[in-house]
Amino acid sequence: MALVELKRVSFRYAGSDRHALDNVTLSAEQGEFVLLVGPSGCGKSTLLRVLNGLIPHFYEGDFEGEARVAGLDVRSTPTHVLARHVGMVFQDPENQLFLSSVEREIAFGLENMGLPRAEVKRRVREVLKEFNLESIKDRAPYELSGGQQQKVAIASVMALEPEILAIDEPTANLDPLSALEILSLVKRLVDEKGVLAIVVEHRLELTLMFATRMVVMHNGRILADGAPREALLRSGSLVGYPPVTLAHLLLKRKGLIDNGVPLTSEELASMVIRKWAK
């Protein structure tokens, strides 16, 4: 069974007159890097809240349809059980980090799960090593840079070994190099551990090249879902094209370049050279 299985899910927040999710059907497997995009208010964050059970457990409203995460029905599964399967990292990691050291931060979730102390210690050591955080393990999270905080937040949810990692706009407050570092880290978790990553982002020029799949939402519905290049062609006017994709569209309109959807500078440059060297 797929790790995430939503069937005709609709949700309307109490007091709202429109559906935040409107008949959403989505299934995702391990080893996928799903980029979830769409204009603000399109339902992306609501969808993430369904995955970790905040909807329907904490947000009041009308829930319809069927939602299974790691085989568990979100409506009948307590959120602390879902939390072992879905690691959530929010946009502003500062709100998620509150302990006095990076090491304590990573241990916290594990202790909460009731693991024996020796096991907690072992896993913390592993995670510090894996995420290359050993040199800052004694520092307080609030002293760290935005990129380091984001990394600590991801490390502390990954310590619980969830199959799914859901991240809300990880790069919003990061400089481009730190953003690429975080996205490469997520990509590595996907490739090496088979994690299913669901990443909400607006900055397509940075994230698209990492994704294996792009899901575009608009007004609570899924507008496009598929390989990043195809989904981008169908939704670019809504979510924006990365500059290289846009340049390609301009050249193609004049017949100056072959068909394709370049996502990186390297891809566009080699397409131009191939065509123009003649």
Next chain:
Amino acid sequence: MIIVEDVYFSYEGLPVLKGVTLTVRTGEVLAIMGENGAGKTTLIKHFIGLLKPERGRVLVFGVDTREASVAQLARHVGVVFQNPDHQLFAESVEEEVLFTLKNMGYLPDEARAVCERVLRLFELDRYRDKSPYSLSVGERKRLAIAAVVSYDPDVLVLDEPTAGQDFFNKSKISKLIFRLKRQGKGVVVVTHDVEFAAQVADRVALMVDGRIVREGPAEDVLTDPAALRQARLIMPQIPTVAALLEAGGLKLPRKPLLPGALYLELLDLLNHRWRNHEQGSRHL
């Protein structure tokens, strides 16, 4: 015009600005870029006298910031900080703007008319009676910008205006910046969004560790790989394509920053080739 002359500043003995010299001109868009902690926000706090230099000086339209109050300076320079929540406090969206206008000495009738126009411009009019805190982050950011734009300062300073904004709102913010520039205002954007800087900036200043390490026209700075690397930034996509083309034997006459410019450069190159080709065949 804001003139920053050899400014030094430290927080609790920790030097944050180490001899910054920079001019903000009206009628142009300046992007101040650099990684977190480089001193960008500390620098813009000097523009309205929220911080005063320990050494050197800051002149805002001729006035030394040490000799003026924040309120006086804020008339000339409007700053929208990165986190909109730090500057929103009214009960409703409409009151937020009205309050700012009243503070700036607008009469009630005038304030109402201006508020109306600004709320519509920023597409916030349908939320006028709602609490600012019921809005999304993107909307709160737009409200903070609206409140500052409403009283018409000569220079607008935006700290990370595109962070967390979707494509539509980003386009709206760039349109607003172009409009203000056309009106002859100065606009400063503090950003690490290199694509956004490529789109809006005339001039770019790169900050590293409390110093400005490179400053100049956007097409020079955003195409300088060494300077960008020093500031922990990456080159925008289109200049990267141009650099790769040059390495591959296709040198473009000018340095494009945006898709449209790259397209025009390539068209020029093609026309040039055709002309050469025709001349070549005539000689035969």
